[in-house]
Amino acid sequence: xxxxxxSPRHEVTEMGQEVTLRCKPISGHDYLFWYRQTMMxxxxxxxxxxxxxxxxxxxxxxxxxxxxxxxxxxxxxxxQPSEPRDSAVYFCASSLSDRVPQETQxxxxxxxxxxx
Amino acid sequence: DAxxxxxxxxxxxxxxxxxxxxxxxxxxxxxxxxxxxxxxSQGPQYIIHGLKNNETNEMASLIITEDRKSSTLIxxxxxxxxxxxxxxxxxVQGAQKLVFGQGTRLTINP
Numbered sequence: 001x002x003x004x005x006x007s008p009r010h011e012v013t014e015m016g017q018e019v020t021l022r023c024k025p026i027s028g029h030d031y032l033f034w035y036r037q038t039m040m041x042x043x044x045x046x047x048x049x050x051x052x053x054x055x056x057x058x059x060x061x062x063x064x065x066x067x068x069x070x071x072x073x074x075x076x077x078x079x080q081p082s083e084p085r086d087s088a089v090y091f092c093a094s095s096l097s098d099r100v101p102q103e104t105q106x107x108x109x110x111x112x113x114x115x116x
Numbered sequence: 117d118a119x120x121x122x123x124x125x126x127x128x129x130x131x132x133x134x135x136x137x138x139x140x141x142x143x144x145x146x147x148x149x150x151x152x153x154x155x156x157s158q159g160p161q162y163i164i165h166g167l168k169n170n171e172t173n174e175m176a177s178l179i180i181t182e183d184r185k186s187s188t189l190i191x192x193x194x195x196x197x198x199x200x201x202x203x204x205x206x207x208v209q210g211a212q213k214l215v216f217g218q219g220t221r222l223t224i225n226p
Contacts, residue, residue, distance in 0.1 A: 004159075031212060043160070043203075043216035055212070091159050095212075105214060107159030 004108035006092050012114045018080040021111045024073055025094030033093040033105060034067055034077050043091075049075065082115045089113070120204045125221040134191040136220050138204030141185045147208050149180060151189045153200040154219070160203065163189065194224045 005024040013019055025032045033048040047057040052069045060067070064083070069075040079086055089112050093105040121139040128134040140149065150165040164171055164178045166187070171178045177190040191198055203219040 033212070033214075042218060043154075045213055045215075048212055050212075093159070103209070103212070104162045104165075105160075107161065110157075110159050 004092055004094055004106055006090075006108040006111050008111060009109065010112045010114075012116065013082055014116050015083055016081045017115075018078065019082045019086075019113060019115075021077040021090050021092075021113070023075045023077070023092030023108060025075070025092070026106055027073070029094035029096050029106075031095040031097070031103075031105075032069060032075050033095075034075070035091040035093065035107075036088045037091065037110075038088045046077070082113075084115045087113055087115050120206060120217055122202075122204055122217065122220045124218065125223070127223050127225055128191075128194050130196060130224050130226050131193055134194040134198065134222060134224070136189040136191075136202050136204075136222060137186065138189070139186045140204070140206045143184050143206050144208070145184075147206045149178065149184075149187050150205045150207065150214070151176070151178065152203045152205065152214070152216075154203070155197075155200040160216070163202075194222075196224050196226065198222065199224045 007022045030051050034046040035043055036046055037043045044059055046059040047067045048055055049069045065079055067077045089110045091107050091110045093107040095103050095105045148165050148167050151163040152160040153163055154160045164173055164176050166178045166180050180187045201219040201221050203216050205214055
């Protein structure tokens with residue numbers, strides 16, 4: 001398996017622009033997670049899905065952020081409008097189930113976002 | 117989820133065993149101990165997990181004290197590629213959230 005795939009790997013945009021990050025989870029995994037990593041706040045969970053349904057979005061910072069999972073093999077995280085404080089590395093992860101040991105989360109390589 | 121405490125940084129010589137401690141004194145009986153690591157510019161990588169017994173896999177060993185208030189991750193023969201930030205996380209089975217602390221920055225020296 002190719003693992004979790006994220007695109008783009010790097011994104012540079014200007015404040016106010018819309019940004020869309022994409023993720024393809026590992027085939028057969030029922031859970032998908034979006035994390036954000038910054039120097040100040042470390043790694044933090046933004047939202048996660050189970051069987052394409054958002055379960056917990058309490059980590060989404062504000063209404064400018066939205067996430068969708070239209071099918072089992074694709075998810076997007078959208079920021080509109082983007083702000084410089086959104087600059088971070090965004091990771092997508094997936095897991096097979098919520099039962100040990102299948103709940104291990106596998107992370108993608110991340111998207112490094114810079115908002116100017 | 118229980119809070120964990122780890123030293124911010126550690127050094128280890130290449131080829132030696134690296135022992136990374138983690139305190140989780142408020143851990144509950146149904147909480148597992150997980151270890152992940154993050155090599156520079158990569159996504160976190162799962163290493164190992166355990167409930168109360170010691171565990172070993174191809175990457176590392178996990179030693180959990182009898183009272184479960186602390187644990188140690190052991191990399192038996194550290195290599196330069198083991199230089200990374202190591203995160204100790206405790207969580208209940210079925211709780212999907214992984215709450216990452218600051219971790220331990222392990223540097224393997226030649």
